[in-house]
Amino acid sequence: xxxxxxxxxxxxxxxAAGPDAIMEAINASISFDKRLYKQDIEASRAHxxxxxxxxxxxxxxxxxxxxxLLTILSEIEGGTFEFSAALExxxxxxxxxxxxxxxxxxxxxxxxxxxxxxxxxxxxxxxRDQCDAAIASISALMQVLVAQAExxxxxxxxxxxxxxxxxxxxxxxxxxxxxxxxxRDKARFADARARMNxxxxxxxxxxxxxxxxxxxxxxxxxxxxxxxxxSLDSVSDRDFAMEFLAAAAICGTHLSRLAEELxxxxxxxxxxxxxxxxxxTGSSIMPQKKNPDAAELIRAKGARINGAxxxxxxxxxxxxxxxSKDMQEDKEQVFDAADTLMLSLAAMTGMMADLxxxxxxxxxxxxxxxxxxxxxxxxLVRRLNLPFRDAHHVTGALVKLxxxxxxxxxxxxxxxxxxxxxxxxxxxxxxxxxDNSVASRTxxxxxxxxxxxxxVERWKEVLK
Numbered sequence: 363x364x365x366x367x368x369x370x371x372x373x374x375x376x377x378a379a380g381p382d383a384i385m386e387a388i389n390a391s392i393s394f395d396k397r398l399y400k401q402d403i404e405a406s407r408a409h410x411x412x413x414x415x416x417x418x419x420x421x422x423x424x425x426x427x428x429x430x431l432l433t434i435l436s437e438i439e440g441g442t443f444e445f446s447a448a449l450e451x452x453x454x455x456x457x458x459x460x461x462x463x464x465x466x467x468x469x470x471x472x473x474x475x476x477x478x479x480x481x482x483x484x485x486x487x488x489x490r491d492q493c494d495a496a497i498a499s500i501s502a503l504m505q506v507l508v509a510q511a512e513x514x515x516x517x518x519x520x521x522x523x524x525x526x527x528x529x530x531x532x533x534x535x536x537x538x539x540x541x542x543x544x545x546r547d548k549a550r551f552a553d554a555r556a557r558m559n560x561x562x563x564x565x566x567x568x569x570x571x572x573x574x575x576x577x578x579x580x581x582x583x584x585x586x587x588x589x590x591x592x593s594l595d596s597v598s599d600r601d602f603a604m605e606f607l608a609a610a611a612i613c614g615t616h617l618s619r620l621a622e623e624l625x626x627x628x629x630x631x632x633x634x635x636x637x638x639x640x641x642x643t644g645s646s647i648m649p650q651k652k653n654p655d656a657a658e659l660i661r662a663k664g665a666r667i668n669g670a671x672x673x674x675x676x677x678x679x680x681x682x683x684x685x686s687k688d689m690q691e692d693k694e695q696v697f698d699a700a701d702t703l704m705l706s707l708a709a710m711t712g713m714m715a716d717l718x719x720x721x722x723x724x725x726x727x728x729x730x731x732x733x734x735x736x737x738x739x740x741x742l743v744r745r746l747n748l749p750f751r752d753a754h755h756v757t758g759a760l761v762k763l764x765x766x767x768x769x770x771x772x773x774x775x776x777x778x779x780x781x782x783x784x785x786x787x788x789x790x791x792x793x794x795x796x797d798n799s800v801a802s803r804t805x806x807x808x809x810x811x812x813x814x815x816x817x818v819e820r821w822k823e824v825l826k
Contacts, residue, residue, distance in 0.1 A: 401487035408583040423467040476567035478597040493555040511537035519724035527731035530796040534814035550609040558602030561586035565596035598684040618664035638716030670699035
């Protein structure tokens with residue numbers, strides 16, 4: 363059994379007996395919320411300094427508290443701190459140790475504060491740090507993708523719809539598509555960070571406090587823009603964690619889509635890319651195999667982050683104001699999702715930095731399946747002034763003719779072409795090559811190499 367007297371001392375005199383082993387196991391959160399130790403100590407030092415500045419505790423008590431908390435920080439980081447499940451959570455573990463270190467002044471730290479606003483500020487600080495970490499890691503991946511785009515600005519590859527060859531594009535354009543996605547991910551994390559940057563410290567249990575505290579002071583000390591405006595919302599709000607999870611889930615989805623392409627592209631059937639040995643594994647039975655395991659795991663980890671978001675939303679959806687113990691279950695989902703996202707971003711950054719495209723295979727695939735048919739239809743509109751629907755019909759008939767002949771569009775004769783429309787001239791063959799096709803896509807956002815280079819320069823400037 364645990365040291366019940368220790369637990370009772372923290373709870374006060376309300377309970378005559380401590381919890382049994384099962385209650386302790388379900389009630390304790392120290393096994394996971396100990397990750398909040400830095401934030402808890404930082405917030406407690408800010409709170410103690412404010413209490414002293416407001417004349418609520420003495421300066422000497424505040425100094426003792428601050429020095430004791432720094433000692434605890436060094437103990438935790440040095441691996442000598444003993445965490446106790448009997449003390450439930452990181453807050454009570456630190457407070458108990460503080461009392462052992464400095465005695466009576468430790469009891470003054472919790473003045474004008476509750477574990478409700480304490481955990482709210484700790485968790486918010488932790489999630490804020492994770493937003494910063496995610497933004498930095500996404501930027502690193504974007505830089506790698508921009509480098510790939512710059513190297514492959516002219517490299518022809520097939521563009522797909524329905525995983526069927528659609529029109530030729532450039533490798534650089536394809537890489538920059540993911541840069542755009544990741545830029546939105548960065549913006550989501552930055553936006554969530556800005557919205558969560560309010561301090562709940564000082565809301566106390568739920569109603570505020572009768573002590574003349576200075577919430578602006580603690581908010582400023584902890585890097586918040588302002589204190590939260592409603593004490594009920596302050597202790598019950600977990601929107602900041604939900605927004606973080608939503609941004610993480612969307613980012614994980616983008617990583618999963620790229621991972622899926624890497625799995626497909628590295629297969630023997632495609633041979634579009636060569637994956638680094640550093641991010642591949644072999645088979646225990648088939649010596650020829652090179653499996654894109656890192657990409658497959660990133661694909662799966664996206665589902666794990668999605669699961670964390672759904673679990674968190676489900677946990678919160680039925681809770682009345684204000685705090686309920688259910689909210690103890692909020693942290694493990696966020697901790698796991700944050701770890702999973704950071705690992706996925708690091709692995710994808712490494713894979714994409716090492717990735718080598720296979721230009722001959724990409725070019726061959728780009729010209730297959732009549733990928734320049736739209737260029738033919740566009741030529742009929744521009745040169746013969748056909749309505750696009752008529753041009754579409756003529757092109758479809760010529761594609762059918764090429765299929766019957768077992769050749770591509772640019773291998774048809776001029777006579778063959780004129781069976782579709784008698785005014786077609788030799789000039790049409792100039793638009794049927796894949797290079798001409800991509801070079802013609804000069805509309806803003808199009809795949810033309812000149813566009814790609816311009817976008818590469820823009821992103822290099824943005825990501826400096």
